[in-house]
Amino acid sequence: MIALGGSIGTGLTIGTGGGLATSGPVSLTLGFLFMGIICYAVMAALAEMGTYMPHDRGFPGYATQFVSPELGFAVGWAYYLKYTLAQANNLNAAAYIIEFWSPGVNGGVWIAICLCLMVTINYFGAKSFGRVEYLLGWVKVATMAMLICINIVLFFGGGPTHDRIGFRNWTNGTAFLEFKAKGAAGRFLGFWQALGSGLYAYMGTELLSIAVGEAANPRKAVPSAIKKTVFRITFFYIFNVALLGLVVPARDPLLRAANKAKLSATASPFVVALEIAKIKGLPHLLNALFLFFVVSAAISDQYIAIRTLYSLSATGQAPAVFSRTNRRGMPMWSLLASSLISCVAFINVASGGAKLFKYFVSSLTIIAALAWISILTTYLRFHHCLRVQNPYLSWVALSVTALVMISRGWVAFVPWDHVTFILTYIGLAWFLVMLVAYKLVMRSKIVPARLVDLTPPELIDDYAQDDDDNGAGQDGGAGRALTRALPAKAATLARRVLHRKGQGEKTDPAVL
Structure with a gap:
């Protein structure tokens, strides 16, 4: 449930609308299916390392132990940046979801309220966080199941219009939409964009590795939790995306209007499906449920950010003040630093939530890809040290994730847009700066396999x-x-x- 709380959020409930309108229903479904396989490879690698040698620092600790200190340092700081920005992104989304009911109130008010709620829950530590995320996780599971049932009913014509949709939207010429080019090249680019949408939606599943330190018996708990998490997330994502593509036409005016809307329930493609079917009254319910989604994800993001900064400090890779705890065992300075950085969400008051959300998605996708690449690189190094032969799936997953990451911002070149380029690749630049700076200052080297x-x-x-x-x-x-x-x-x-x-x-x- 912890991973569900951190994974199911705006990537599925809102981000899939843009992917459907850009790539087409079949491309989007295949993109989510393909990235689901990659996600499985990443989580399987994490499960094997976590079973053999549980590490309270998560995969940054494995990177330090099995590869090199500079990789652990760089990926640790990149991961911290990812979850501080993810907090801000979800606070931004929460503000505009609440604005659905009170459009006259400044969004900064709702950001401040949600930020205080997030800090309060994490202040009371892992038990408080675990209870809240467990309950919200079940809310998400119930919502996903409800959306699947509704879309199945609409597929067979059970809505108020009694329109039996069937596979009409997959056979009307929009299954594979062209993107930035004509013909086969355009359809391939549309599929490639769908891979990026899938990566953004699946990001956060690896946060279980950071929570290993809280498990009573990680050697037993981690593999079971990872298997259940991958199955649940992949099942809900692929089924919902496939059904969404069946009941919502990719070129529907309502879908294109929703992608330009503010981040409320009206911006969700699932609401578009209800509007097309003439179902009244559900947008308010979905709005409330989607608010649970983003608040839950924000709480998880801050929890992981705090633990990551604490671990960096405890190992001498961040100022020592961030590992000081109060009588309750809470690293207060880590909590304060993570909360202050998440205040970047207040930028939405000036720039607009929809534009800020787009920029956050681009930046977070790159950093999420870096996290997966680091896990897979560490796992392959781990296998090399154990002399286990031919881990083919991990090599494929590593190659695909690296390609998706590098090419994620290619739209900034056609035509050239320096703002999109900078904000897309700022996470990669941060990672490389941390990697090179640590290596130059500490003069570290890759750990020889025989000494691991x-x-x-x-x-x-x-x-x-x-x-x-x-x-x-x-x-x-x-x-x-x-x-x-x-x-x-x-x-x-x-x-x-x-x-x-x-x-x-x-x-x-x-x-x-």
Whole structure:
């Protein structure tokens, strides 16, 4: 439910409208399906690393341990930037959703109220955050199920107009829309834009890795949570996008008008489907539900931003003040810094929420791609260190994600738009600056594969406890159970460590 809270938000409820109007229904569905496979590859890589060696820093910690300190530093700061901007984006969306009921009130008022609510929930720590996100996660699941049912009814002609839509919108020549070019090239570019829309919608699924430190038994909880999360998100996303493309024509005037609207329920393609079917009364309900969506996502974004900055500080990669905690264990300075940066959402008062949302989407998509690339790079390095052969899916996922990231801002060149270019690639520039600066200042190097420490910390801790219970040099039940629970190659490494401990030898990471 934590990942659902951070993933299901404006990317699905609002962003899919622009993708449908730009790419066409089949292109958009295929784009979400393809990026769902990539998302599965990323999460599977994260699950394997999290199962073998849970890390309280999440994938920035894995990047530091398995690749190089500068990669962990750069991806940690890029991830922090991503979630501070994501907070602002969701606060911006929440303000315009509320404006649906009170158009005369300045949007800054609603941003301030939502910001205070977000800070209050996160102030009380992981338990408060977990309870709220669990409840809001179920609200999202129920809403997604409701939208699927409504669109199925409309598909078979069960709406007030009794118009049996069927596959009409997939066979009327708009299945693959042309974008910026004619013919096959234009249809391919439309599909490529759909990949970017899918990446933006799926971003946030990896936040489970940051919450590992709160799990009582991460070795058991993380794989189960990741599998359930990927299944739920992929199922709801693909079904909703496919049905949306069936019931809403890609060239419908209402859809094109909605894409130019402010960020309220009227900007959602799901509301467009209801308006086309002449269903009255539901926009207010959907507006309230979508408000839950963006507030939930904003709370998750701030939680992850706080934990990321705290981890950076605890490892010496950020000022020490950000790892100082109060009596409740809350890193107050990290909370304050993350809250202040999210105040960039107040820019919408001057520039307009719709334009700001567009810029945020471009920037966040690039940073999300960087996060996935870092996870996959770290995983491949992890496999190299374990000498496990042929992880083909991860190589494919890494290549596709890198291509989508690099080409995300190509529309800035046709015609040239320096504002779009800068705001699209600012996240990539930030990542590269952090990477190069750390390497130059700290003179760090890529960790040689033979020196990467692959010993699970829990293995040594449990074996030490087993020594106390059964006598030194005895491989008791705990040690045997652990080696049986690990994968074959990991178990071999574990037995080697246990044997050396039993002989009284110090374990040198180089032997692994």
